Each structure stands twice: as C-alpha cells, then as structure tokens.
Amino acid sequence: MIINADLHVHSKYSMATSKNMNPETMAIESVKKGLNLVATGDAFHSKWLKELEDSLIEIDDTGIYKTNDNIAPNNTKFITTTELEDNHRIHHLLIIPSIEVAWQMRDEFTVKNMDSDGRPKIRMNGAEIMDIAREYDCIIGPAHIFTPWTGLYKEYDSIMECYDDKPDFVELGLSSDSDLADTIEELWDYTFLTNSDSHSPWPHRIGREFNKMELDELSYNGLRKSIKDNNIIENYGFDPRMGKYHETGCIQCHKIYNIHDAMARNMKCTCGGRIKKGVKGRIQELASYDTPQHPSNRPPYQYLLPLSELLSTVHDKGVTTKYVQTRYDNLLKQFGNEIEVLLNTPIESIEKVDPLLSKVINSYRNNGLNVNPGRGGQYGTVEYN
Template identity: 55%
Template sequence: MIVNADLHIHSCFSMATSKDMLIDNIAPQAKLKGLQLMGTGDALHPGWLDIIEKSTEYVGGGIYSTEHCDFILTSEIEGEKKIHHLVIIPNIEIAKEIGDKLVSNNKYKDGRPRAKMNGKEIMDLAKEYDCLVGPAHAFTPWTGMYKTFDSIIDCYGRAPDFLELGLSADTDMADTIEELQNIPFLSNSDAHSPWPHRLGREFNQIELQDISFESLKSSIKNNKIKANYGLVPNLGKYHMTACTKCYKLIDPNLAIKNKMKCSCGGTIKRGVDFRISQIATWDTPHHPSHRPPYIHLLPLAEIISMVYDKGVTTKTVQGKWKELIDNIGNEIEILIDAPIDTISKVNEDLVPAIESFRNRSLYINPGGGGKYGEISFDEKLAEKKVEKDNNVTLDNF
C-alpha cells in the first residue's frame, strides 16, 4: 500500500505551539489534508502520552489509531549544541523507558526534551530500543545538525537511519553532498498548529507492507519512499542569509565580513542555501538510483490567500478552502490530481493560480532570517517586493 505520512509534528506541550495541537484536532485535519499516517511528536512527554492513550485505540504494531488516521510515536530531542534529532519509537512502553534514561535536568518541562547528550549518545540510546533516528531539519541555522558539523558522521559517529530535509531545502540541494548518497531523505511538516496550511505542508509518500512500526522501518531502510513532497525551498524561512530583526536578505560573504551583524543592529543568520554551498561536493545534484522524486508543494490556503489578498486564517480564505474540500476531496488531491474543470466548477477564480502552481510559473520572494517567502503571479511585483525589502549586497550594505 502507498501511504502519505507526516512524521514530525509537535503537541500542545511544546513551546511556541498551538494549544489546539491535540489528537482530536490533528486527526480530522490530517484526513482533510490527505494524510493517512502521522507522527505524534513529543512522545517522550508523559502528559502527551496520556492524551495519546486516551484519544486513540492501540491496534498493535506500534500504531495508535483514530477514525481519521493512524499515529506512530515520534519525538524530537534537543541535544548538545542545540541540535535537534528526530526519533521514531516502536511503542509507548519503549517511549517511557527512553524518557527515563534521557540525561536532562528538565526533560518534561517541554514537549521537546532538552538532553545533555551528544548525537552519538542519543543515537546509541535510540538504537538500544530499536528506534529510527536521524537529524531533524538538518540544514537550518538555529538547530540543524549541519549548523555545527561539516559531516553527519562527526555528529553521530556513523550513518543515521534518515536525514530530514527541513522546509528550506529539497533533494536537489541535499544531493550535492556526497556523504548523503546512501541516506534516505524524509520531508515532514514540523507543524506547530493542526491547520492544513501547516500540517502536511511537507510529507512522504511511502510504500508499506502494512501500517506498523516494523513496516515503516523496513520501508525507510530499503528505499521504499516513493516521493518526497514539500515546499519550494526558497519559501522556507531560513532559505536565504538574512537579518533576524529587519529580514533584509544579505550577501553571505558580507555577513561573514561583518561578523553576522546587520546594519540595523540585528543578528544575521546563515541561510540554508549558502550553508549547503559551503559543504557541497558538487555544484549540481548527483541523485543516487534509489532517490525518489521531490515534488514541490504549496499549502492550498496559501494559494487562496494570494488570489483574494486575505490572510490565511481569515474567514474568506478558510471558507473558500472548505468549499473546495467539501466538493472535491482532500487538499493533496486538489493540488495535484483534480482536473482543472472540476476545480473551475467550484471556484473559477482559483484556476489560474492552481495552473501556475502546477506548471511552476509562480514567482517567489525568498524567505530568510525567520520570515517565510511570499508567492506572487507577477514577476515585476515580486521584483519590486525584493527591492522594497532592501536585498543587501556587497555594494549597498
């Protein structure tokens, strides 16, 4: 069977996360998105495990089921040097044991525990319990593994089970790095709220023998990921080198020369695009034969927001989104497979936008410094937006 899976989200117990991140909200929204398998996130937090047990039915094989979708236990762990690691866990009993062994002074203060352990120690603990483990959003400048290490082996001592690309990178970018040739890539949302413009904004299409931990483990290890779906990388909020205060895009060499301080007084964060160029083996991607395609995706609500020039969470946008879902199907089907004639019968205004998304003719003002990129129909408007935001080069710092 082919399953759409988003394996990295957070619960209401994590910092900067919506109080609505509960199973009873996540599950129906996942179904509307078109996802069949969800990671629980935060599976080392006792309070979240209690909610999982009360809100789902354990059907065996490490799967906790609802009427809308299935869940598998996952957790992000912040280790030494503030590096984030993603762990996929066989069952609740093992999650509790790992939580007990995690070296941390305040492990249950946050849904994402902070451990006094390096990557090798976290991997060893995960492997002791037959978990899957790899770097979360590996290239991001705050908490990605490559912000600190030039090699994945330097972090873990051996190859991890997978590497999570993160919202600001895709397969083309990661496959310029030779050491990643034999490592499977995951694309997950890292959602902090349950709404479909966040949930499943990146996901994996995986061939599974059945829905179980062992089947997922086998599929990841044996290259049964059929496709990675995710944002166009320059929409990611850390794609370009930029100031975290004024969000100006800044030439990376100039940023380094100025000790990562912006002229406004803010801190400059090295973009994923530049970081990958620093550690890349090749100028162009070298995709191994087992690498699945990476299919760029945009949240449907973001497209509706652009067309109507209204905020994503406004009644206008959410109403148009629900009308499409009610009349056509889940969001993934609408974005990728639904005939244009079918979409036109529900909302003719959106047809040019959906067509532009599918033929990749939308223009993007890239993100950086913690601000997401913006999409536009009009190249000139996009260029004006870049000029307005003062894209800083060596000539105009």
C-alpha cells in the same frame, strides 16, 4: 500499500504550539489534509503520553494507533515520535516502536526535567542519543538538518562527526529540497524525509510537507523497513525559497546578503542587526558539486503549498477568514481532500470552481512560481499578479 505520512509534529506541550494540538483535532484535520499517518510528537512528555493512552487505541500490536472511529470516519492513524535537543542544541527526530516503549525510554536520558518542554533538552551528544535509540529499536535521524539554529550542519561538516555511525534518514526541512541536498556527496546514501514540524493541527500547517511511501504493511516495522530501504515514492514540500531561513539575511530588517558579503561584514547588517547564514549559503559551503547529482534511487521532489494559503494569496484575504475557509471547504466537498486538490485534480476542474486558484496551482505544479525568498526568520511569499 501506499500512504501519505507526516512524521514530525509537536503536541500542545511544546513551546509556541497551539492548544488544539490534541489527538482528536489532529486526526480530524489530518483527514482534511489527506494524510494516512501522522506523528504523535513529544512522546517523552508524561502528560502527553497519558493523553495519548487515553485517546488512542493500538491496532493489533502494530505500533500504529487510531482514535475512536466516531471521532473521524477513516481517521488518520498515529505513530509514536519525539524530537530531542542535544547538548549542542542540535535536534534529532526519533520514531519509536510504541507508546509503551516511549515510557520505558524516558529514564535512559541525562536530562534536568523531561517534562519541561515537549521537545526536551538532553544533556547528551548525538552519538549517545543514537545508542539509546538503537537499544530500543527506534529509527533516528537529524531533524531539519540544514536549519541554521538547530540543524546538524550548523555545528558539524559531516553527519558522522555527530553520530559516529550512520543514522536511518535525513530530514530536509522547509528551506531545502532534494536538488539542494544532493549537491552534497555524503547525503547520497540517505533516505530523505520531508515533514511539517507542525505546531498547529490546521491543514495549512500539518502536512505542509509529507512523504508518499510504500509499506509492506501499516505497522511500525513496515514503516521502519520502508525508510531503511528508501521506499519513498515522492517527497512533497515547500519550494525551498518559501522557508524562513533559505537565504542569508538579517534577522531584524530581513535584508538579503550574499554569504561571502555577509561574512566580510562579520555577519553584521547595515541596520545593526545580526545576519543569519541561510540554508542556501551553508549548502554552498558543504557542496561537492555545483549542480545536483541524484543517486538512482532518489524519488522526485514535488513542490507543495497549503491550499488555504494559496486561497489567501489569490483572493487577498486572511487564511482564517470566513471568505477563505468557505472556499476551502467547498473545494474539499467537491474533490475529497487538500492533497487531492493540490496535486491530482485536473486544472480544468479547479478553474470551474476558482479561476484564480487554478492559475497559481498550475504554476507551482510546473515549478513556475515567482517567490520572494525567505530569510532571517521571515517566510518567503508568493508573488502573484
């Protein structure tokens, strides 16, 4: 069984998230995207757990859930997940066997208030969190490992320093890809996951990164086996230059710096703002090789950009405008779902519907996008002529 899975999102109970992050809306919008499996996110928040219990139905004790079939035909299924922040402000992603297990785990952690945020701040280190996760048969790994604020590598030079043991996967994050990560020798032994970390249910956010995976069966055990055996067929995600922390840059004026020049300036911009070390700069510090050395089982990494953002770029209209959304809906009506349009629909067929769109899709399918890179908290932008 081959599925498209986004295994890291947040609910409406996390800070700075859409109030529309509820199970019904997530299921409907994920169908539009073309996702077969999506994370619940925030599975230690009691109000969210109760809402999940009221809204979702477990399928035959598999740890896989669905909404009522009347909500969305062939609706996207759910898997129980949460992200945790440890006492070093490092983020960890847990994939949990079931909602019931999530309830049981809540009391195991040292935390001031588990319900203060969908992503709780745990007063424990990575090794302690991993021990609890393993006790409850969870899958665990570092979330967006290179992110300069909350990724594992902002604090440690190796994964083992954090966990004292090998986690089950590494999540790359929006500002990196397999080519960048595989310049670091210690990462060759890990399954790479690419997930959206979405705070919104709309298809230009949810599923903006996802994994094409082969499962023996659609179940928690099937997913765990696929990750542990690295049965990822392909990773899909941003061109890392689109990530908002790809280059080293000022968080105030967004000027880009070479990492060595930035450090010589004590990370202080000419404008007086703070320079934030980018993912590319941090990888250069950690790299074992100048060019990627992929292990034999590393799947391809295909760049992907949200369809509505591409439409917005080529037509110079806002993502949420009626102009863009009408064209978006028309493409889905003709070709099925967003992933199908972005990856599989022949360029000639797209050209008949939207010639401008066909050109930019053809460019990123061939890794030919011209990108003004992200830095200092500002997303990269596609330069389109």
